[in-house]
Amino acid sequence: MLNKLSLTEQFSQFCKKNNPKDMEEAIKFFSVFGGLDIPVNTSIPLIEFIEKRILDDFRYFRNMVTELTQGDVSYHTILTGAALGDRRTSTAFRRAKVSKVHGLKCVDELYDMRIIDCESTMQHLCADFEQLEISEKIIFEAPFLRFWFAFISPIFKGIRDGKYDEFKKEFLNRQEEFTNQVFEQLSHEFLMKTFEDDKIDQIGRYWDDELEVDLVAKTHNGKIIVGSCKYSNNKVKKSELTLLKETCKRLSIQADTYVLFSKKGFTTELKSLKSENVKLFTARNFKILID
Structure with a gap:
């Protein structure tokens, strides 16, 4: 269900398959459904389509994500920490309440599983370069997984029970900020x-x-x-x-x-x-x- 393409390939495939009316709509829907190999109807409101396609089918997607991550609790807490925070590994480990040693081990394993990638600050391009110890940042390989761990995983019990109000409030409050990261990644690719x-x-x-x-x-x-x-x-x-x-x-x-x-x-x-x-x-x- 999740493909293993590069971000540009995922975006290109998404647009060709779903034919969004413009690039704004494409980015908005791709930030949620990117990486999923499913048809996406971009002609209806995003929040409505999320409810219909993901929330109503929560157990299917939960099982898919669980299979991908092997249901590992540490993986899930670190991924949630990265999705909700500033993406720094140090922040994710703090949110997940895991040690740096265990956190780095999990990050290496998630990288090998092609769930995430990591990037380092470009401090070496500063003229007065001085090597500083700055945490790496986590990048989700598929936008859908970042969406899942930012909005679904933290409040899964309510969604599982068919109560969507908390999700809708959180998503609408943070949608612009959330989508900005995918916009930024696509800017790099462009x-x-x-x-x-x-x-x-x-x-x-x-x-x-x-x-x-x-x-x-x-x-x-x-x-x-x-x-x-x-x-x-x-x-x-x-x-x-x-x-x-x-x-x-x-x-x-x-x-x-x-x-x-x-x-x-x-x-x-x-x-x-x-x-x-x-x-x-x-x-x-x-x-x-x-x-």
């Missing part, structure tokens, strides 16, 4: 595919105890790209670019190109700054990932 003249050799994110950057990349010719990804119903303003530049200055990241991704586009003021060094993209641009 950049990898579109920088053809100077291929991207490294791409990821930067984080430490104070600052975060959604996208940091280095091309084959040594150019540094930094970016911001905002899945919001508001247009992105010039202040977002200003903040990104200020963050780079604080981190001693010498950026050659700034890229901003937005669900709903950009203000006129920000669009006037578009250039070779400032690139602006919206969800519509992700069509290239389907080919």
Whole structure:
């Protein structure tokens, strides 16, 4: 039922099979159903389709996930911790109440099972690079599994008993924030595919105890790209670019190109700054990932 494709392949397959009306709808539904090999009706409200396809068939999907994870309690608590938190392994272990040694063992096993991947902060691209011990972050290989452990697993008893009100409240309150991570991942995939003249050799994110950057990349010719990804119903303003530049200055990241991704586009003021060094993209641009 769950496929083992890359994120780009999952997204391309999802769009080709389900024919969403636009990229916004595609991303919204993919963030929940990505990786599942089932037909998805994107013409009805997402919350309605989740209820009909997942909540009403809870036991089927619970058994599928249990088979995938071997029903291991430590796996489930760590995956829930990662899905609900900032994805750092240290945060997931704290939420799961497991030791670092046991947590890392579980993460290695989940990686070998191709349930998760891990990424490290891109601190080596800072000019004043100083090796710091910063926890890795967990990435779910299939968006559906992140959805399951963020919204279903923590309140499974109510869902099992046919009580969906708590789920609906939690999902609607956190949907935008939840979907932003998939939007961010797809932004990385988009950049990898579109920088053809100077291929991207490294791409990821930067984080430490104070600052975060959604996208940091280095091309084959040594150019540094930094970016911001905002899945919001508001247009992105010039202040977002200003903040990104200020963050780079604080981190001693010498950026050659700034890229901003937005669900709903950009203000006129920000669009006037578009250039070779400032690139602006919206969800519509992700069509290239389907080919």
